[in-house]
Structure formats: C-alpha cells, structure tokens
Amino acid sequence: MRRSALLVLAALTVADWSAGPARAGEIPPAERRSGFDTMSPDIQAMQRDGMANPALLWLEDGADLWAKAPAPDRPACAGCHGEAGLAMRGVATRYPAWDAASAAPIDLQGRVNACRRRHQGAEPYPYESRELLGLTAYVAAQSAGLPITVPDDSRLGAARAAGRALFTQRMGQLGLSCAACHDDHPGRRLGAAAIPQGHPTGYPLYRLEWQGVGSVQRRLRNCMTGMRAEPFGYGAPEFVALERYLMDRAAPLAIETPAVRP
C-alpha cells in the first residue's frame, strides 16, 4: 500500500501537464470577432459616440503632447512627423514592430518612449501614466477603422513563437492558459463576464471596471492575476511577444482605439 501510494504521488508530482496543446486551436480569420460585438448596447453606444466616450479626455491630452516640445530646443512629435492624422495613419495596425536600434520587437508605447529618449532628449513616461496612455492612444486612434495587418517581417518570428507559447501555456495556481478560455470557450460566461475571443483591437482603452484608460499590458496582468499567476512586469519582453502574437491572431479586425469595455 505504501509503495503504491508513493508511486501515485510521484507520478502526480513529476508528470508535466503544461506541455499540452490548446484543444480547439486558433480561430480562423473569417470567424474573428471583436469584444465590441458582445458588449451591451449602452456600452457600444458609449464607444461609438464621440461625446460620450470617456477615453476622449486622454486622447485630448495625447493631442496636446503631440504638438508640444518637451524642451525649448527639442522637437515636438509634430516637429518631425507633422500632422498625426497623416503620419500616424495605419501605424498601429502593424505594431509591435521590429526596432533595429534595440534589435528587438517594440510595442507602440515602447516606440513613444524610445522616440522621447533618442530624439527628444526626454525621460521616458512611466507605464500607465496619463501621458504615455494619452500619447499612445492618440497615435493608435489615427488607425481607427483600419484592419490589423500581419507584418511580413521574419525578424518578428521569434517573438511570434514566444507569444504563441505564452498564450497556450498553463500558468498560475489555477493552471489556466489564455487559450483555454479565449480559443476554446469564447461566447461562454465566466461568472457574469462574457468571454471574448481576446483581440487587442482597441488599446489603450477605457474600461468601466478601471474607471480609466489602460494598456493591453494592464489587461494581461489582470488576467494573469485571475489565474493566480505572477504577472510579468510592465514593459517585459514577454508582454511584447504576447501582443505580437495577439495582433497576428486578431488580423484583419479593425483598430477601435479608443475602445470602451466593461
């Protein structure tokens, strides 16, 4: 008896379940749906209505920062790029992108901060600061309505693979993965919450639960905490890889920034 109990315990302990693949696999492009579609009509109206969307306050901050020089002898964003509506149109559809200077993929907020350091002689904005969210949302909003694309850049291959691995990996005390809900069970409910397919079409976005605008990394950290996992830190390469994979997985849905979600 002792012996069999030991064997069973040993088997339970050393067996590696984490390698198991997601059951249903990726959602085909024609079946991809934004979380917008399953929201209540009043929240949909809040996103659609320019005057009611609370994220517009952040967007206005972003527009001001775009035009304002960080120091008298340093260019504003507009000083190099010109009008955001022209220069930034379509940019968010292809981010995260390869950053040659750091030889790594970079997300949109990382690009904003890299520009500040490299070209504006300014300190990077802290993650989730009103400035970084506002400026990133303002840049991303110039792509609103345009389809997310899958960049044809082989240098992004490693990040894509790493992002996919993170998406399907069970983690945390509850042993859940992103794929277990968002690939296998979209449309079902977790408690009161409808499970979306999990496409980052509208970030930075206003979440009623947050009473504010937040980044996709904030949302991913929320989900990881729900799994009782240790979330990655803001700016972690894991988050950039995961976002790259999520954007591939979301194409060709349209950018919705600034979106509103429950």
Place this chain on the structure above:
Amino acid sequence: MRRRLYWLWIGCAVLAARVEAGEEAEPGAERLRPVAIVDGAIPASLTGVPGDPARGRALVVDRTKGLCLLCHAGPFPEERFTGNLGPALDGIGDRLAPGALRLRLVDGRVLNPDTIMPSYYSLAGTTRVGAAWRDRPVLEPQEIEDIVAFLATLRDTPSERPAP
C-alpha cells in the same frame, strides 16, 4: 498522531527518493497527501474524516475560495451570474459517485489532460504561481471532502433527496 507521523514519513521518503533519482522536487508537493487512483476515481477519503455537506455548499458558492460558480451553474437559487464553462451541477450526485467526484476535484487532468477545470489538490506542472498562492493546493484536503459530501447530495431523483 500515529497517522500524522505516517504521512510525515511518506513525505520524507518521497523527497529522499526524488533526490536520489536526481529529480527536481515540486516545491511544497511533499506537503500534499498521497492519493490512490483506482479506475477513474479516488475511492478513499483524503482525510478519513467525513465531509460536511453544509461547509461544502458554502465553499462551492464562495467565489474567492471554491470558485465553482464562476464556471458551473447549479441548484443555487440565491446565486446570480453563474458561469457556463463547465456542466451544471444539478443532479451531479446521480451521475458521479463520491470517488469520481473526488478525482475530478483533486486533478481532473488524469481523466482529460486538456480539461479547463483547475486541479484543486495537485501542484503538478504548475508554473509562474503568484507569490500569495505558491506551493499551496487550491483547497485543503478536508475542504475537498466537504465539497464531495455536498455534491453527492445533489440528486435529481426526489426520493433520494436528503431531508432538509
């Protein structure tokens, strides 16, 4: 007391055996009681102490402890917003014997490696567990027994329904 010493001995023996075999020990796993799986079930109680159905019900509806209603509906008229990721628990006591319920709670991956249901009493294969939850199973063994005892009372057959 003798029983406790017995489990302690098992814990040490397992740890020693693993070190000998050069395996990496699952941190905290030595704390978990061994379970014997027989034909898709864990027939023996994890504790030897009968479960308390009332405590089990309280755990099932507790959304920060048992978490059950995040995924399962069931005969809980006072509870709104139950999830539907898993099957409804109505009549589950008719469909599954206590031993089968116990295995599904302890580690349902034994039956279905791809199950979305968390393993409530296993540390196998866990990664990146948050600091507050590290090296601990989701539920304690007596809590598992309480939930098994409660689920066994969920019968569709009215004649078998226990008196309130």
